[in-house]
Amino acid sequence: MRATFMYGAGDVRVEHAPDPVLREPTDAIVRILRSCVCGSDLHPYHNLPASEQGTPMGHEFLGVIEDLGPQVSGLKRGDLVVAPFAYSDNTCALCREGLHTSCPNGGFWASGDVGGGQAEAIRVPQAAGTLVKLPVGEDSELLPSLLTLADVYGTGYHAAKQAQVSPRTTVAVIGDGAVGLLAVLSARQLGAERIILMGRHDDRTKLGIDFGATDVVPERGAEGIEKVRELTRGQGVHAVLEAVGYMNAYETAVGIVRPGGVISRVGVPQYEDAPVGFGSLFGPNITLTGGPAPVRAYIEDLLPGVLDGTVEPGRVFDRTVTLDEVPDGYRAMDGRTALKVLIQP
Template identity: 45%
Template sequence: MKAGVFVEPGRVEVNNEVPIPKVEGENEVLIRVLRACVCGSDLWWFRGINPRLHGSFTGHEAIGVVEEVGSAVTTVKKGDFVIAPFTHGCGWCAACQAGFDGNCLNAPQEMNAGYQAEYVRFKNAGWALIKVPGEASDYTDADLNSFLTLADVMATGYHAAASAEVKEGDTVVVMGDGAVGLCGVIAARMRGAKRIIAMSRHVDRQELALEFGATDIVAERGDEAVAKVMAMTHGSGADAALECVGTQLSLDTAAKVCRPGAIVGRVGVPHGEDVDTSILFWKNVGLRGGVAPVTTYVRNILLPAVLNGTIHPGKVFTKRFTLVQIQEAYDAMDRREAIKSLLVIHDA
């Protein structure tokens, strides 16, 4: 089969001679991938900021069709249309039972890769895999894109809002205008925020943020951004901030724009920041967040919202590629020519 692999910073390619994975464990399934995508977090190793092993398989978001099922899997069967989260929650450990399947104590971390391929082997499939009603061919192209966001970015954006305890009537600041930040705007609206201030310097992302429910755009950064938000909130600050970037500047700004007692929902993958906790202490600002519990959110909240047309997160995909165009897909995101790059692997 064909599969995306990492070569060196700035370079990915397709290996045409990768063996199709086999179901080895009783709680595994083999999935024929219909669509995958490039994640903003992939850019950290693509740009050489984070190390990655030469020849390692790429990708951690996909939708597809079940091809083979392990003997212990009863929740899906061959031919089912499924969402494959980047998390592999077991469903019964203490973390999963508490609603944090992104931190599953039995998750196979080595399996969180290889989704940018024609087939993927998925562990802990009996609980973590999410079945979509009907067949993929029953849905529109836009629907399929929205389902794909549920494998990561929409769930991660929702985790930012849930961690920040966004509630009805809140004023929320969203740090980051990538796919996760834009999905954070959707999530804040879903949870009833009255005012959503999106931090964005890019016109195409600003327009999508407004379409998703943002009420205000702030293009400034750092202290200028803080001053503007404080002026917009009459000196009080926001009720919640969603940190969807992962840099020190983003986290520092998020803490400073909050009112006393607010919470920063942090889902941006940390990159070398040195958090000044005194900012949090003197303002009584909380800091929560981490890896999203994808299956928990998707099954209970997000999949129903996509199915009934309440949300349309698939609009974050602004460029489309085939698997053999994987280099172009990464380049488009690296150059900010795409908000999120879609990889069409097989036809529905």
């Protein structure tokens, strides 16, 4: 099969690789119909050390089950399924508490001996607990939106959920990437009436307005903080959904959150230190939350809205490439000429 590997910063290659095979009785083999490039994939694209051993790439995919281990229940060959970006057994105490990303029997795609999703096929560990059957056909127009359930929609929803967004909540979303835009959508779904989107790309912020943003703040740094404070009569916002992961975004979050508020971080942190002392968070009773989204916990809740067309999270995809064109997709996202790239093997 063909699969995507990264050999160092900026060095993405699509190569032939061995077909995946069942290794455990709880495995499944999935033929991938749709996958994509994630904003978090750009972090290694910028700084991965060069290596002769390529790193498999991709953690968002949906496809058709081609083979099953004997201990996989509830699924069959031919089922169309979506996989969250972390696999899990969905039965342990942590999974039952909605913390699938901490499952002791789980893990992440493109790590260890588990392949990546930017490929033609993949081995899925803990298949019964991980894969969610989709009640549509392989040619459904909903596939792009259904693919967002693998990560970005669930991650945006996790940011809003962890921040306890409700109709009384004033929200600021930092970042106009796919996760930030779907955090806007999720905040609106949870009832927020005032949603400030901090982003500076017009095509993206226009989509954010369609998703429910009431205000757009393109300014950054101290100027952006001042603008949000002006919009909130100097008080700041109840909830900050930080979908970037860089230190300047975190500092902005600290600058715009109101006393008693919540900073919910789902952007993969690209900093080693963050001020969490008395003056920044402890004194004003500010909560810091977030983390890798246990999207498996949210798929059943978010799926009906996608199926009935109430929401269209797949609108974040603005470019489609073939598997062989994946390196071009990385360049487009890195150059900000694409918001999120859809891959059709």
